[in-house]
Amino acid sequence: MNESQALHQARSRPKAILFDLDGTLYRGDEPVPGADKLIAGLVARGIACWYITNNSTRTPAQVAEHLHRMNIPAVPEQVITSAEGAAAYAKQHYGRADAFVLGEHGLQEAMSEAGFRLAEEGPAQVVVQGLDRTLTYDRMTRAVHHLLSGAVYLLTNPDLRLPVADGVLPGAGSIAAALQAASGVQPTVIGKPSSILMNFALERAGVAPEDAWVVGDNPNTDIAAGLAVGCQTVLVLTGLCTEADWRSRCEAAGAMPDKVCRDPQELSSWIEQIDSQLEHESKG
Numbered sequence: 001m002n003e004s005q006a007l008h009q010a011r012s013r014p015k016a017i018l019f020d021l022d023g024t025l026y027r028g029d030e031p032v033p034g035a036d037k038l039i040a041g042l043v044a045r046g047i048a049c050w051y052i053t054n055n056s057t058r059t060p061a062q063v064a065e066h067l068h069r070m071n072i073p074a075v076p077e078q079v080i081t082s083a084e085g086a087a088a089y090a091k092q093h094y095g096r097a098d099a100f101v102l103g104e105h106g107l108q109e110a111m112s113e114a115g116f117r118l119a120e121e122g123p124a125q126v127v128v129q130g131l132d133r134t135l136t137y138d139r140m141t142r143a144v145h146h147l148l149s150g151a152v153y154l155l156t157n158p159d160l161r162l163p164v165a166d167g168v169l170p171g172a173g174s175i176a177a178a179l180q181a182a183s184g185v186q187p188t189v190i191g192k193p194s195s196i197l198m199n200f201a202l203e204r205a206g207v208a209p210e211d212a213w214v215v216g217d218n219p220n221t222d223i224a225a226g227l228a229v230g231c232q233t234v235l236v237l238t239g240l241c242t243e244a245d246w247r248s249r250c251e252a253a254g255a256m257p258d259k260v261c262r263d264p265q266e267l268s269s270w271i272e273q274i275d276s277q278l279e280h281e282s283k284g
Contacts, residue, residue: 021073051078086154128154153186217239236263
């Protein structure tokens, strides 16, 4: 990507980078070429790396293990999922109310670890919904019943589609559309592009928004989320966007990044340039 396609100059060297995962560092079970070298280089430069995902189905330990298989030495504490964000938000705002969870292992574990009783029978004061690939009509009916009875509705992420190797699957947002239609209740969205997950991540990372970059492949989620909390944003063309369509996609999303990089190597080179410029200025 030439400099004419960089929308802004970097405001400062980041203390931390919050990375999206699928489409940014890997595509399904395949690493994005150069992602491991990028992370290794950032760590060597003293830039903390964090991994932020809208995927609520896996635990941080499972995500960290996935990254290990990509030669990226992440630990669970560096992984922040929409399930963790939803559980933390629920605990902060609703104490330890009984919760009905419509989601998979990652979300159920996060809610349990936050101290919630998972209400399979009886009333629930909170409905927390994520992606559920074993969803039944009976469980959807129970979720609607809780919502119509006054339960609060939290949605881990609004993604309508889940990209897979041979196409797409309905995402958490598609399930949410059905629940909203049946109940008339609008959820509080936790995951990207909501600022809730990003603020949770910044607090975990211990950095101010102006000291963090958000790197991702999706203008509608990653870039919009970074902009929502005041972080510098970098769009990488390794997933959703291409060189031909990134600008139109960003304009449609209302989310223009501060920098566009073709791949991890270009992002690494950009950070090296910033470091070299800062070193030159310090000597001058």
